[in-house]
Amino acid sequence: MTGDPIRLDLDETALSADHCTKCNVCNSACPVMPVTDLFPGPKYCGPQSQRFRPGDPVERWVDYCSGCGACSRACPSGVQVAELNARARARAYRERPLPARLRLRNQLLSRSELLGRLGSTVAPVANLALRLRPGRVVAERLLGVHRDAPVPAFAQGSFRRRFRRLPQPERPIRRVAYFHGCTTSYYEPWVGEAAVRVLARAGLGVDLPPQRCCGLPFISNGDFAGARRLAEANLRALLPVARAGTPIVATSTSCSLTLKHEYRSVLGLRGPEWDELAASVHDLFELLRGMVWEGELEPPAGRLAGRILYHGPCQLRGHGIGLPAFELLSGLEGADVAESGVECCGVAGTYGLKTEKYEIARQVGEPLRARVAEHGADVVACDSETCRWQVQALTGVRARHPVELLAEAWE
Amino acid sequence: MGRNGPGYDVVVIGLGLAGLMAGLAAAGRGARTLVVGRGHGTLRFRAGTIDVLGYRDGRLVAAPGPEVAALAGAAPEHPYSRAGADLAPSLDAVRGAAEAASLPVDGSLAANLLVATAAGTLRPACLAPASLAADWAEASVLAVGLAGYRDFQAELVARVLPEAAARHGLRLACRALTIDVPALHRRHLDGLALARGFEAAGLRREVVAALRGHLDGVSLVALPAVLGLGRAGEVRAGLVRELGLPVVELPSLPPSVPGIRLEMALTAALRRAGGVVQVGPGARVGPERGEVRWVELAAAGHPVRVPAGRVVLASGGLASGGLALTIDGAFVETVAGLPVPAPEAVDRLYGTAFLSEAGHPAHRAGVRVDARLRPVGDGGEPVRPNLFAAGGLLAAADRALERSADGIACATGWRAGQEAAA
Secondary structure, three states, X not given: OOOOOOOOOOOHHHHHHHHOXXXXXXXXXXXXXXXXXXXXXHHHHHHHHHXXXXXXXXXXXXXXXXXXXXXXXXXXXXXXXXXXXXXXHHHHHHHOOOOHHHHHHHHHHHOHHHHHHHHHHOHHHHHHHHHOXXXXXXXXXXXXXXXXXXXXXXXXXXXXXXXXXXXXXXXXXXXXXXXXXXXXXXXXXXXXXXHHHHHHHOOXXXXXXXXXXXXXXXXXXXXXXXXXXXXXXXXXXXXXXXXXXXXXXXXXXXHHHHHHHHHHHXXXXXXXXXXXXXXXXXXXXXXXXXXXXXXXXXXXXXXXXXXXXXXXXXXXXXXXXXXXXXXXXXXXEOOEEEEOOOOOOOOOOOHHHEHHHHHHHHHHOHHHHHHHHHHOOOEEEOOXXXXXXXXXXXXXXXXXXXXXXXXXXXX | OOOOOOOEEEEEEOOOHHHHHHHHHHHHOOOOEEEEEOOOXXXXXXXXXXXXXXXXXXXEOOOHHXXXXXXXXXXXXXXXXXXXXXXHHHHHHHHHHHHHOOOOEEOEOOEOEEEEOOOOOEEEEOEEEHHHEOOOOOOEEEEEEEOOOOOOOHHHHHHHHHHHHHHOOOOOEEEEEEEOOHHHOXXXXXXXXXXXXXXXXXXXXXXXXXXXXXXXXXXEEEEEOOOXXXXXXXXXXXXXXXXXXXXXXXXXXXXXXXXXHHHHHHHHHHHHOOOEEEEOOOEEEEOOOOOOOEEXXXXXXXXXXXXXXXXXXXXXXXXXXXXXXXXXXOEEEOOOOOOOOOOOOOOOOOOOOOOOOOOOHHHHOOEOEOOOXXXXXXXXXXXXXXXXXXXXXXXXXXXXXXXXXXXXXXXXXXXXXXXXXX
């Protein structure tokens, strides 16, 4: 080719806006729109506003998109609505910075890894501070983190240290690499312990490659530069694992979706290496179900106790893999598991923690609260961490990762 | 069929009416059933009526049941002929699902109803939500618009409806009134937001108050079809009680509230029958030829192969992307790569007038099927032994001219689901 190259933005996410037929199906699926007029809906924020970008108007209302992704899944034309919104939010923050207080708040909430590392070393003190009302009121005034927002407790000692003590199969049929995420590291190490137990029970040896926070909280808080730094670090650490043919397995469906999808479609990180990384990432239950389907593994057996309501988090549904945890739990002996059938718990990562959005998130979660109450569940099973904390706060019912339940049931 | 294989006994591709009916039929027969589709189906755009046969050769159909039988006899390639002309079981299934969700349904195969359109004309429909059905004869209609809701224009309805009724030999009068209620001020209004709003007593009270004093001589109050979503029956009953008059809903622009209500009812029925519904990823079938063994979902990161005993394709026609037209005028089927013969010898696929009464030959293109609704090749042999097709994908019907899209989707979806679970 000769002559002046015509510069085209051939980014798939940006181009997908052109497929919008203005059918409103995304608006009909959005869980935020029904509870607040501050958010005019995915259609306006996404494909319609996209026609004016890049351009001067940077709209503030896109900030009220929770990023749950229901719109992208609902779209019959393949428009990546939520991805467009995430980009628009990052740009809005960049070009019209938030007040310093909220900027600081968002920076803190983005840094789940740093918070975890600091908090878990002084866990008793940090937990006390988080539990005490005065501390939360101060945090609300100073930072805009709502005093009643669901925040987890720090665990003492990180999962990586505990990992060495966990039993592994003597003769693994294969090895997998575990991407534990910040939550397992610093807040809920027992989820990682259950994961290693379940993987061992499936005959899989578990490696723990070096890894960083997936970067999703940075993406949700509009800090794409920060998110890209983490993505690059994870690529350096995990690409050799992927190239060795070792599946990368995650228990948090939020982290795994970030590795599979957000890096490429939101951050725009393109190239074969990103595709290779994405292709090697599996949700733990997705991997087990695939092994069962391939005849490599007998379906997990054992007795599942309790009345369980399974809530498939938005991020899991973004994977497009169905509900593998629900399917495997349902196959256990005596399983009393029902699907919530509700779109979103409302919290959407760090969205529902923020003072200005706390009430919106609570109202988005109201149908789920009602469903849990009506069902009379002893336990809510859910694959994403912030959703579990939100469900517990909304309902008072204990929320657990399905891998904990499987680890207890599977002899 | 074996029920012990991995994955699902039946995977249905498509979340429109045909796909949900196929899923309902298969799950109802005890098959482990997954219904999956790229985004929500077309029920979200449609008026929630079941149009079986509205017109035949340009003539208004009064009794769809007998006319479908006659059509099926005369046109062996027509989907109604392929599905078997008895539509009653599939329509009963729709009615059952709707009524289980407290959405009473009017109409029968014996006589078409006349249902209003958003533009104020009247059209035939076999089944309709009771809220959309009305006795138009000699009615004195008050068409009520809501200030701020631009997708429904009461003045348009008032101008068009009397003439439209006269064309059906009905006399009626219609007056427009647009009410301005404080509960809707400074609100972002689409049909769905209004439908949710009407479930709160406050908005209903304000609407009733705004209508008082305008009801003299009125025999029927017509409001846009936004009167509640999950609790629509309750909302309308409350308005009828307060106004002391019958209330009819007139369809408005998408998102279509009555269509979403029907989708919710069918999805709930499908879940009760044990079926799994997955909204999101596109799908393909594999391997490339012979018996279908899996459905490959375009999942994030890497595709997922869902083992499938049998597959029902309900991926829709040209408008839904189940069929596509290449730049050189060839039709392709987008999910399984099935053969799509060009419509019978025609010079051009499209006529020159958009709303041509002769229709467009392209609309008759589609997949041809055998007596069990399995897609066939040129020789009439099934292309795949365990693949079935239903709905808008099927050839040899001009659904727009016939007003037959919903009936075809119901009948062929139901039948294909039963065949797949047999």
